[in-house]
Every structure is written in structure tokens, then in C-alpha cells.
Amino acid sequence: xxxxxxxxxxxxxxxxxxxxxxxxxxxxxxxxxxxxxxxxxxxxxxxxxxxxxxxxxxxxxxxxxxxxxxxxxxxxxxxxxxxxxxxxxxxxxxx
Amino acid sequence: xxxxxxxxxxxxxxxxxxxxxxxxxxxxxxxxxxxxxxxxxxxxxxxxxxxxxxxxxxxxxxxxxxxxxxxxxxxxxxxxxxxxxxxxxxxxxxxxxxxxx
Numbered sequence: 001x002x003x004x005x006x007x008x009x010x011x012x013x014x015x016x017x018x019x020x021x022x023x024x025x026x027x028x029x030x031x032x033x034x035x036x037x038x039x040x041x042x043x044x045x046x047x048x049x050x051x052x053x054x055x056x057x058x059x060x061x062x063x064x065x066x067x068x069x070x071x072x073x074x075x076x077x078x079x080x081x082x083x084x085x086x087x088x089x090x091x092x093x094x095x
Numbered sequence: 096x097x098x099x100x101x102x103x104x105x106x107x108x109x110x111x112x113x114x115x116x117x118x119x120x121x122x123x124x125x126x127x128x129x130x131x132x133x134x135x136x137x138x139x140x141x142x143x144x145x146x147x148x149x150x151x152x153x154x155x156x157x158x159x160x161x162x163x164x165x166x167x168x169x170x171x172x173x174x175x176x177x178x179x180x181x182x183x184x185x186x187x188x189x190x191x192x193x194x195x196x
């Protein structure tokens with residue numbers, strides 16, 4: 001079983017179907033991979049400006065919307081200055 | 096015979112289970128390609144990868160700090176398998192078994 005159990009209470013990064021990137025601490029999940037994030041922020045990527053972070057607070061993300069959940073390595077996170085990162089946004093899912 | 100019936104879904108699930116701890120590349124429907132070590136898979140073909148690397152990292156720095164991830168089966172477009180760890184003949188036989196002749 002490929003469960004999300006190992007991600008609970010960890011800082012995770014979610015990529016959603018529409019290309020949005022959300023980081024937060026995984027508070028919980030269920031069978032349908034619906035996920036609750038605490039202290040979450042959306043990261044907006046653009047070519048012209050550095051990464052912008054929008055605070056979202058406590059967030060529930062429907063499992064259907066989730067593309068990927070990644071565990072964040074805090075050491076790498078702290079070493080990177082998001083303001084210096086310029087990148088295209090992740091494209092939305094196309095079937 | 097009923098006991099010979101094997102839905103393709105569970106066959107592919109079994110194939111993935113034999114590939115745990117092998118390196119695979121997963122291409123997603125948002126055009127991201129991620130290489131990593133297959134840690135586990137479930138009946139929806141959700142995939143867990145360890146020691147991941149995104150192809151074309153310069154263009155996709157979004158996952159720089161991500162070391163392992165869970166990918167939803169429904170967004171996978173392709174999985175590149177290590178051919179030396181797949182018994183192609185066995186797979187061919189298994190997929191043809193039960194097909195109308």
C-alpha cells in the first residue's frame with residue numbers, strides 16, 4: 001500500500017492539477033487522499049519576478065486535485081532564497 | 096476458466112510490485128518527468144518515489160527541496176521501466192492469456 005502515513009506532521013509540497021504549488025505541514029489525510037495542511041502557503045512562480053508566497057492558513061485539498069505530494073528537506077529549503085528563483089509556473093494537467 | 100481471469104489492472108499492479116527498489120522515470124500529464132527509486136505502489140497505481148530528480152531541473156526548480164514523493168496514479172502518463180528487470184516474455188504471455196482467440 002502506497003500510503004501517505006509517512007508524510008503526517010512533515011512539511012510537504014503539493015502540486016495540483018491546475019499547476020498551483022502549495023506548501024504546508026500535513027495535518028491529516030484519508031482514503032481518497034484528501035489532505036489537510038496547516039500553516040500553508042501558495043508559491044507563485046513567474047519568469048519576471050522571484051517566487052511570491054501567499055499565506056493560506058489551514059487548507060483542505062481534495063484528493064482529486066492532487067498531482068504530487070513531496071516531502072520537503074528543511075536544510076535545502078533554508079539554503080534557498082525563493083526571491084532569487086525565476087521559473088515558469090508548472091503547466092496544468094492535460095488529458 | 097474463472098481462476099485464470101486476471102484483470103489487466105491487477106496484472107500491472109503486480110508488475111510494479113516486482114519493480115520496487117528499481118529506478119524508474121515517471122512522466123506526468125503536466126509534462127513533468129521525475130526519476131527516482133520506486134518505493135511502493137498501490138491498487139490505484141499511486142507511486143512513491145525516493146531520491147527523486149526532476150528532468151530539466153533548470154526549468155522546473157519547484158521541487159528542488161523534495162527528496163521523496165507520492166504521485167497520484169491518475170496523473171501518470173508514462174512510466175519508463177528498467178528493461179533488465181522486466182520479464183517481457185512473461186508479461187506478453189500474461190497479457191494475452193484470456194484474450195479472445
